[in-house]
Amino acid sequence: MIDPYEHIRQNLDIEEVARRYGLEVNRHHKALCLWHADSHPSLSFKKGRYRCFACGASGTALDIVMKLFDLEPLESVKKLNADFGLGLDFKGEYRPDTAKIQEMERQKQLQKAFSD
Template sequence: MSDPYEHIRQNLEIKEVARRYGLEVNRHHKSLCPWHTDSHPSLSFKNNRCHCFACGAGGSSIDLVAKLFDLEPLEAVKKISADFGLNLDFKGEYRPDTVKIQEMERQRQLQKAFDDWCDRTYSDHAQLARFYWKNILKYKPVSEMVEFHPRYVKAIHQWETVNYLLDTLLKGTHEEKIELYKNLNSLEVWAS
């Protein structure tokens, strides 16, 4: 049976740990590094580890928490156990909380499905933005006396909505993306 350190390394996704402690991980699996002045995300998350390409800091989720809160590794493991409700046993034989592990796996799968939805939705709306932009250029009236083409009118009306969606999916917070997910079905943004 594995120990609490190994349990955390194998069962907690480092991006989930980073988000829990205030780091905003973008869709490219990067975050602003908390250990130096960072204006462009340089802390990368890959293979359940992190690495900053600017300052060189990095490691496992335990290392991340230890460095964030200036803790020893054992204290970081205890903090993670408490904050994620893992109920890890530090005295005797290690017994993982299988119900909690299953719930965490379910949450991980939901997050992956949500991230996939964000990627697909962004791609679909980027194509839609290109479609509307082409219609704006193609059907733009040549003079004030010409009646507006229906495709031009629709493209003009939908342009801001589509760009708002793209901006939210690209730069929005996690909460803004969730709100967008909830409300997207009520928006009518379709090409004719």
Template sequence: MYDVAVNRQGMALCPFHNDRHPSLYLADDHYYCYACGAYGDVIDFAANFFGLTLYEAAQRLVADFGIDTDRPPTKAILEKCRQKTQAQQLMENERLCFLVLSDCARVLRDWKVRYGAGHTG
């Protein structure tokens, strides 16, 4: 509906940077761009895509897709919202690993400066 063509593998050209090869992965519950790192859920996507606040993006999705906001969510939907999907857990683990590796790299660079070859202190 928003003119984002998705291939069979769930990949598309990322609208958040100048993408020439599909790098945006679209799943049922999230998106992630392997090139620019953009990620989030459908509301985040709409907010970034249209330059809206999260609330405005949610309102736009309700209007564009005819979502009935007067009907309360079912138990199944509420339970699904509480559970992290496997993809969300993997993305969280990836971010944590990146932070740890970044810290290690910083420490190693510091050690190289302090104790590297030719250092006499």
């Protein structure tokens, strides 16, 4: 069975997600931070993650959707699935422990992002 979080990570470009939902990503791959009152773009996109050099916020496309639309993780997955036509089927029996999966994903990504 497909892990929707993994599926999203592999199939969506975080900058494209950010732009689609109204963030202005400049040619330096930066945008205004959603997590603090930002006047210069501090939010930087790299390898499918964002990181703010001013306030330290970091995460994935999913976190951006959760923040922008005030949604739970699974609801955010469903929104991305609908808006980007990912073709994930939520009528099946997939019942994720969303908090746990997200935390695992976060740790994995953090390790990856800072290991090279």
